[in-house]
Amino acid sequence: MHVPDGFIDLPVSAATGAVAAAAVAVSLRGARRELDERTAPLAGLVAAFIFAVQMLNFPVAAGTSGHLLGGALAAILVGPYTGVLCVSVVLLMQGILFADGGLTALGVNITDMAVVTTAVAYVLFRALVTVLPRTRRSVTVASFAAALVSVPAAALAFTGLYAIGGTSDVPLGKTLTAMVGVHLLIGIGEAAITALTVGAVIAVRPDLVYGARGLTAPLKLRVGGELVDAAPTAAEVPSPRSSRTVWAAGLVTALVLAGFVSFYASADPDGLEKVAADQGIDRKTEEHHTADSPLADYGVSDVSDARISGGLAGVIGVGATIAVGSGVFWAVRRRRTAAGAASVPPETA
Template sequence: MHVPDGFINAPVSVATGAVAAAAVAVSLRGARRELEGAGAGSVAGAERTAPLAGLVAAFIFAVQMLNFPVAAGTSGHLLGGALAAILVGPYTGVLCVSVVLLMQGVLFADGGLTALGVNITDMAIVTTVVAYGLFRGLVKVLPRRRRSITVASFVAALVSVPAAAVAFTGLYALGGTADVPIGKVFTAMVGVHVLIGIGEATITALTVGAVIAVRPDLVYGARGLTKPLELRTSPLATPADEPAPAAAPAPASAAPAPVAPRRSVRRVWLAGVAAALVCAGGISYYASASPDGLEKVAHDHGIDAKAEDHAAKDSPLADYSVKDITDPRLAGGLAGVIGVGATLAVGTGVFVVLRRRRKTGADEQPATAERPSENV
């Protein structure tokens, strides 16, 4: 659903750019709390979430290269908003998808540069907000089980895709450059993206389910699912069976109790990177060559009448192929590997910086509170 240049006029493109910039700014602040696990009822901290957030961005980039057929002459691909929001949180999810869209537009000429605000608004903000809101609502009413997280992920992802199609139709009604009846655009966009949503839901549920099976503590949407065990005394217990009174507090010189070691995310991270490289570097060669939902609707209904060439159409990686390499399998695979590496590096860098700023701010707060007493 990458919107090219020329589909939406300049005023609406500028307005969506402002909306996207504001949303990213808000998400930067919210992501700092999510990276620290604040308010999530979990001990999972930034050392776990930050690497996973960069990995999620790279994984979404890779899976978006795997277009799957949904109808005669039409294909679809993952949008990723639901997947990112459930795995790493809604604010961090907006940033993940935004990083992917930025890398695709700048390096691969996929999605117009003047339409970047439109794409972030539609594919990052709308999908994440709709999916995570629906996901949280379902989790509250479903039984507190891991299977409920997977079911809620499927439904949320399924709904998020046609929601993005509706959002695009609204933007096109405000600033479309071609004279096309909005009713036809709405019907065509929603119809094909309901089918694409089934593929999105399947990928999202399988991915979330796989991570929950291995490391449920790494799934943001599953935090608080498992309550800590509590020791209770039976009401029929005899005095001899009652627990002994609490021991006197240990002296200050006593050694602190050992802390249970935190589980490393290295294996999950390496497995995720390997999966992303396999998808982008190998499986992508077998992806459907048919136009995706938006391209098909645009061609059939004349939305692309005033489409413009991409400013980066001569990029060495344009159209997900390395320039001057004649073997299409090698050119596409190498471009995919480069894209995964670049997205992983940029995404991880963003979230590591956010983590450090959050940590620095927390360390400076006590010092700031002590300043008034120093002047007394």
């Protein structure tokens, strides 16, 4: 659902740019509370994984494909504020390096694909885990439902923005029906990917899933007539080595998906591209400002073999995303640590 330049006029693009900047600023502050010793190392990996899976367009209808948006997945794994930052980093990398999503439309894309999807998904997810039994299966079910709803919500948000600042005169009723309809189908794929990923992480390290924290109550012991929390056993305390194993497995998976599996992705236009062509939204599409980038359209220039070119571009994208994302989250985590140290009063003699 990457909106190119020319779909939305400049005033609305500028307004959504301000909204996106404000959302990112709020998320930077909120992420300080979310990024601890567990989520901080995972956050950059989540951004890279979303980048990789977004390269895997899957067919959803005749002549139409879809891909992961990632807001629900990021919010559940590392928290809603950090999730907004994860998807924003992905969109920034795609726009600058791969000419995917317009630069003047970056605010539109962040507002729609990062803010709307993350907010809608996490609110629904928290509501569901509150009423469902406190089990790992419930977290997976809630993840599926939250991701499913987040995609048509983003389609609805785009249609609203187009109604305000669209550059072509199109029948908005038909556009809304087409956008929500096709993205509801894409949402099923998003839900499946999100639930499978969250379920896989929960199976090995439930403590790494932000949305699953507090899932099980600590064991209680009666001491002196009072109930107290029992100390965790050695088996219940995850080792740093197991965290590194999960991180390494996630990185290898992202590299394989982007570097190899992406070659077999559907070549059909995605939901927005298909609706835009059918409804005439794309009449005033502008050429991307970085169309001559050596990585434009997810291929390496001067590499003639399509498989190698696409695979190299995917690997470079994963590496760039995890580097930039990890740098951002390291800086936010460092500021949290510095703020915490500053709040501790000095010892008095």
